[in-house]
Amino acid sequence: MTTPFHLSSELDPPAKRAIVATALELFSMHGVDGVNIRDIAAGAGFTNPAIFRHFASKEALAQALFDRCYAALAHSLTAEPAMALQDRLIACVALIKAAPQAVHFVLENLRRYWPTLPEAQRALPLPARMRLLVEAEQAAGRISASADPGLASILLLGALGQVARLALFDELPDPAEHFAQSLWTLLFRGLEN
Secondary structure: OOOOOOOOOOOOOHHHHHHHHHHHHHHHHHOHHHOOHHHHHHHHOOOHHHHHHHOOOHHHHHHHHHHHHHHHHHHHHHOOOOOOHHHHHHHHHHHHHHOHHHHHHHHHHHHHHHHHOOHHHHOOOHHHHHHHHHHHHHHOOOOOOOOOHHHHHHHHHHHHHHHHHHHHOOOOOOOHHHHHHHHHHHHHOOOOO
């Protein structure tokens, strides 16, 4: 689960991989509207036409990047179904530390790109995925059955968003695993049995 996000296929040409990586960095720091094709091209070391060989527009590049980042984040929440939520939180913090731009980009652009995600992705959004994980913890007796799973999932997702912001600005305390353990204790002390 702590594998970094794969934003490009190994089959993608090096130019496309460089464009995607540069776009993610720029979009996460300046927002999609604060970046233009010239910025991406210059950052990746290519000309504007090189970008258009791979993506029809800046918006198409941002949409493709969002789709990939969202799919990776959603997968990280559901991979290894038997994993306890506390261990999953620790693994998610490690993943965020490895790819803070990807998580930040998703969280900052949900409203903009959510409607255009493939139906399979929209069928089970991140809050619903998190709620299922909380309910599984309740069924296993690791979180109080009286806790509201909707509230618990909101708290957890909100905390992960803040962790992504800390990691993006290189302010996430080390080691990340200890920080995640402290975060679990802070957020879920009242929810554990």
